[in-house]
Amino acid sequence: EAGVVQSPRYKIIEKKQPVAFWCNPISGHNTLYWYLQNLGQGPELLIRYENEEAVDDSQLPKDRFSAERLKGVDSTLKIQPAELGDSAVYLCASSPGTGNEQFFGPGTRLTVL
């Protein structure tokens, strides 16, 4: 069974540029999460989707960050414009809809210059 797929794996952009990350969850997983992981820190939740509905986006900086999960499968996280402090790893995770077993993708490492 394929795991959570994320692309790109690495992205380097200049500040004020836009950037987008893509996530394909494990087949059949209704719940999708985006996490932010800074160096030396644990992941912190940005947004959680139940199917196509964002049910917890309280930690998402909505002035520059946006996300969507059309058709309740793939998801895209966007930053516009990017700032130097956005340099981090962006992790996508999915779960089957019961319990707390979240499965993580490899992450996208963003560097903002």
Added chain:
Amino acid sequence: QKEVEQDPGPLSVPEGAIVSLNCTYSNSAFQYFMWYRQYSRKGPELLMYTYSSGNKEDGRFTAQVDKSSKYISLFIRDSQPSDSATYLCAMSSYSGNTPLVFGKGTRLSVIA
């Protein structure tokens, strides 16, 4: 004070040693406790998942939860160089698709 505290290490042990990794937490509502392993430049991988207090064993790994002390542990027996990674504790307050609260992670090196 953060909800979950975890010593970031680094922790270096010789091959074959018993490793003890720990987290403390402040939120008494936490009931679900997990340990994730994260290799460099990879996503976290679920190792152990326990509910409430008690022990759970899986091969060389044992997870312990002491809710009265708000303290959880992960023991690794007969540690191997392939165990070298960052170990993250995570917890949440109830089942379902609730957000996990992670510790900072402890970086472990097992020296051959």
